[in-house]
Amino acid sequence: MGFRLVTCFRGLFACHMTHPTSVPLATRAAEHPYAFERAFNTFDPTILDQLYEPGAGFVPTPGHMVTGTDRLRANGEFLRLRVPIRVTPRQTYVVGDLALLIVDFVIAGSAPDGDEVRIEGTATDVARRGADGFWRYAIDNPFGVARSTEPGRDPVPG
Numbered sequence: 001m002g003f004r005l006v007t008c009f010r011g012l013f014a015c016h017m018t019h020p021t022s023v024p025l026a027t028r029a030a031e032h033p034y035a036f037e038r039a040f041n042t043f044d045p046t047i048l049d050q051l052y053e054p055g056a057g058f059v060p061t062p063g064h065m066v067t068g069t070d071r072l073r074a075n076g077e078f079l080r081l082r083v084p085i086r087v088t089p090r091q092t093y094v095v096g097d098l099a100l101l102i103v104d105f106v107i108a109g110s111a112p113d114g115d116e117v118r119i120e121g122t123a124t125d126v127a128r129r130g131a132d133g134f135w136r137y138a139i140d141n142p143f144g145v146a147r148s149t150e151p152g153r154d155p156v157p158g
Helices: 028-040 046-050 069-077
Strands: 003-010 013-020 050-061 065-066 083-097 098-110 115-131 135-140
Touching: 028 046, 028 083, 028 098, 028 115, 028 135, 046 069, 050 069, 065 069
Parallel strands: 050 135
Antiparallel strands: 003 013, 050 065, 083 098, 098 115, 115 135
């Protein structure tokens, strides 16, 4: 977990506290992808998971959705690369407390082992505004309409 040393002052005495770094959540649906980018780039899966509703789904590979601890673990696999993500929101559609987010992304750079990494796609995500006014993923589908690598997972054209 990433930590930041924070100095606070109480009266005339300084104290040093260490606490997990965090990122602010979005209050506008169109800002949610940027909050995700900031959280992803901490490389801390616990911080990233704050951008999801508790029961949210994550699609780490086309045709395979995970939730709960499996979601945390799958996101952790991406974060272990320690390569930053850059997002470019393309479209945001909001109806009430639901939003469809179409977002181009690129994860590119050198991994700690020296291997070059490049993962890119166009996400088709669903976010929901919570009672607290913050947006979180209900479904995070980073590879959008990419075909499934699992047999029988794609709908049959008809």
